[in-house]
Amino acid sequence: MPEPTYPLGKTVVIERKGLRDRVYDLVLDMLVGQAVAPGTRLSIDAIARDLKVSPTPVREALVQLERTGLVTREPLKGYRVAPQITDGQLESLFDTRIVLEGGAASLAARHADSLVPRLEATLEEHRAVTEKVQEAARAGTLSVALLREYFTVDWNFHHLIFEGTDNPFLIDMSEVISTRVHRMRQTVLSGVTDAGDAVTEHTRIIDAFRTGDPEAAAAAMRDHIEKVRSRSRSDAHAH
Amino acid sequence: MPEPTYPLGKTVVIERKGLRDRVYDLVLDMLVGQAVAPGTRLSIDAIARDLKVSPTPVREALVQLERTGLVTREPLKGYRVAPQITDGQLESLFDTRIVLEGGAASLAARHADSLVPRLEATLEEHRAVTEKVQEAARAGTLSVALLREYFTVDWNFHHLIFEGTDNPFLIDMSEVISTRVHRMRQTVLSGVTDAGDAVTEHTRIIDAFRTGDPEAAAAAMRDHIEKVRSRSRSDAHAH
DNA sequence: CCTGAAAATATCCTATAGGATTGTCCTGAC
DNA sequence: GTCAGGACAATCCTATAGGATATTTTCAGG
Numbered sequence: 268m269p270e271p272t273y274p275l276g277k278t279v280v281i282e283r284k285g286l287r288d289r290v291y292d293l294v295l296d297m298l299v300g301q302a303v304a305p306g307t308r309l310s311i312d313a314i315a316r317d318l319k320v321s322p323t324p325v326r327e328a329l330v331q332l333e334r335t336g337l338v339t340r341e342p343l344k345g346y347r348v349a350p351q352i353t354d355g356q357l358e359s360l361f362d363t364r365i366v367l368e369g370g371a372a373s374l375a376a377r378h379a380d381s382l383v384p385r386l387e388a389t390l391e392e393h394r395a396v397t398e399k400v401q402e403a404a405r406a407g408t409l410s411v412a413l414l415r416e417y418f419t420v421d422w423n424f425h426h427l428i429f430e431g432t433d434n435p436f437l438i439d440m441s442e443v444i445s446t447r448v449h450r451m452r453q454t455v456l457s458g459v460t461d462a463g464d465a466v467t468e469h470t471r472i473i474d475a476f477r478t479g480d481p482e483a484a485a486a487a488m489r490d491h492i493e494k495v496r497s498r499s500r501s502d503a504h505a506h
Numbered sequence: 507m508p509e510p511t512y513p514l515g516k517t518v519v520i521e522r523k524g525l526r527d528r529v530y531d532l533v534l535d536m537l538v539g540q541a542v543a544p545g546t547r548l549s550i551d552a553i554a555r556d557l558k559v560s561p562t563p564v565r566e567a568l569v570q571l572e573r574t575g576l577v578t579r580e581p582l583k584g585y586r587v588a589p590q591i592t593d594g595q596l597e598s599l600f601d602t603r604i605v606l607e608g609g610a611a612s613l614a615a616r617h618a619d620s621l622v623p624r625l626e627a628t629l630e631e632h633r634a635v636t637e638k639v640q641e642a643a644r645a646g647t648l649s650v651a652l653l654r655e656y657f658t659v660d661w662n663f664h665h666l667i668f669e670g671t672d673n674p675f676l677i678d679m680s681e682v683i684s685t686r687v688h689r690m691r692q693t694v695l696s697g698v699t700d701a702g703d704a705v706t707e708h709t710r711i712i713d714a715f716r717t718g719d720p721e722a723a724a725a726a727m728r729d730h731i732e733k734v735r736s737r738s739r740s741d742a743h744a745h
Numbered sequence: 746c747c748t749g750a751a752a753a754t755a756t757c758c759t760a761t762a763g764g765a766t767t768g769t770c771c772t773g774a775c
Numbered sequence: 776g777t778c779a780g781g782a783c784a785a786t787c788c789t790a791t792a793g794g795a796t797a798t799t800t801t802c803a804g805g
Contacts, residue, residue, distance in 0.1 A: 287759095322787090323759060331573065342523055343767070345767095362676075367605065369605075374605070437598075443675070447675070551757085582756090582757060
């Protein structure tokens with residue numbers, strides 16, 4: 268006898284998470300959200316007291332966070348917010364992005380047909396938010412919330428391409444890149460000068476996808492990231 | 507007053523690890539060592555009883571292992587050995603390797619001078635072990651230990667190139683690849699047919715590094731991995 | 746013999762307690 | 776004033792206990 272089907276529309280899968288996962292989400296939001304000084308101690312007991320939970324789930328959440336590179340651990344000494352990224356590491360991060368995202372673009376070109384419309388939709392959001400940012404910048408009322416929104420839609424474009432590869436390993440690695448990039452933007456505080464450039468470069472990437480040539484898509488992506496790198500350098504120098 | 511320097515020769519850094527890290531190492535060795543059936547339950551309490559420790563450090567070790575993809579977790583249900591890799595995932599894994607290792611070879615070519623000698627040394631080991639494997643295969647006395655030794659020296663070559671990039675992010679990602687590749691070889695049990703081919707292909711990679719051309723190194727690496735992929739396919743088909 | 750529900754067992758998850766280690770502060774000697 | 780040594784506090788780490796959830800077993804009814 269088949270069980271009755273309930274007309275729930277889209278069946279929303281209820282995520283059954285334990286305390287550990289909720290603590291993880293909270294601490295992660297705190298790290299990528301408000302800027303917290305690198306090197307700050309993350310006391311297990313203190314966090315537990317703050318969140319009104321026992322230290323046990325907090326410990327497990329921090330173990331999980333350690334793998335993302337956002338926090339570092341010294342045995343018997345505790346956890347700290349990962350130190351500020353050095354110039355050398357920043358270059359390494361861009362090198363890695365060029366390798367990873369260039370390759371992802373090449374692979375995603377296989378499914379360009381279904382990918383391009385989604386990229387266009389995201390680009391439209393990106394364009395809209397960019398206008399709001401530029402407007403606010405002229406008026407001198409550039410809020411942190413708006414900046415965060417801008418970073419999010421910007422990254423959404425890159426993330427879509429990773430998902431377009433349909434490759435679980437690459438998608439997994441994109442998460443690692445994502446946290447590092449977001450954290451970098453917090454501290455370096457760049458990304459305002461390139462408000463317009465990013466949109467036009469993303470447009471070129473979509474154009475490359477439309478040709479269906481994987482190498483063209485990869486080249487457009489590499490070119491974009493190289494330009495982000497050079498803009499980032501001049502920002503740092505202007506500091 | 508400078509503190510006295512102790513003539514300890516090479517100062518061995520004593521790793522201060524807690525119980526958690528030792529449990530992690532033990533379980534990891536068990537997973538990549540002896541073949542354990544995918545889907546096997548990893549009971550926290552059972553492992554704790556086996557190792558004569560409390561469940562707490564075991565839980566944290568498993569949280570850490572979850573990030574490597576070797577084990578999966580279902581909240582409130584427990585941990586399991588990650589399921590057998592599917593054919594589609596295997597293709598994705600090779601795609602990722604081509605992207606990642608091709609890019610790594612390109613970047614490592616910057617330091618080709620210091621890298622080539624180390625690659626040659628590892629290749630020599632690889633060649634020696636290969637002969638032992640072929641000999642044993644002819645005699646019909648191919649032990650698991652010898653096979654594991656072969657896989658190790660084979661991977662050492664690839665790992666050296668990652669280290670040659672001097673890029674912490676790429677090196678980190680190579681670890682993820684490493685565990686997956688080792689686990690795949692356990693189950694697929696390939697790698698015997700290509701005993702000779704791998705050495706010659708590695709030789710060609712070194713030759714490419716000698717030219718100093720990053721693109722040549724990347725191409726040689728991509729070519730090698732593509733060949734490993736096709737050999738893997740025919741092995742699976744022969745099964 | 747098979748089906749389905751209820752009890753029993755095993756397991757996961759969180760909380761609490763205590764030992765071990767590290768960092769800090771204070772005192773006293775040179 | 777500077778440095779060494781010791782006591783105190785804070786923190787990490789492991790162990791144990793108990794509630795909550797999942798799984799297995801048992802058993803009654805068809």
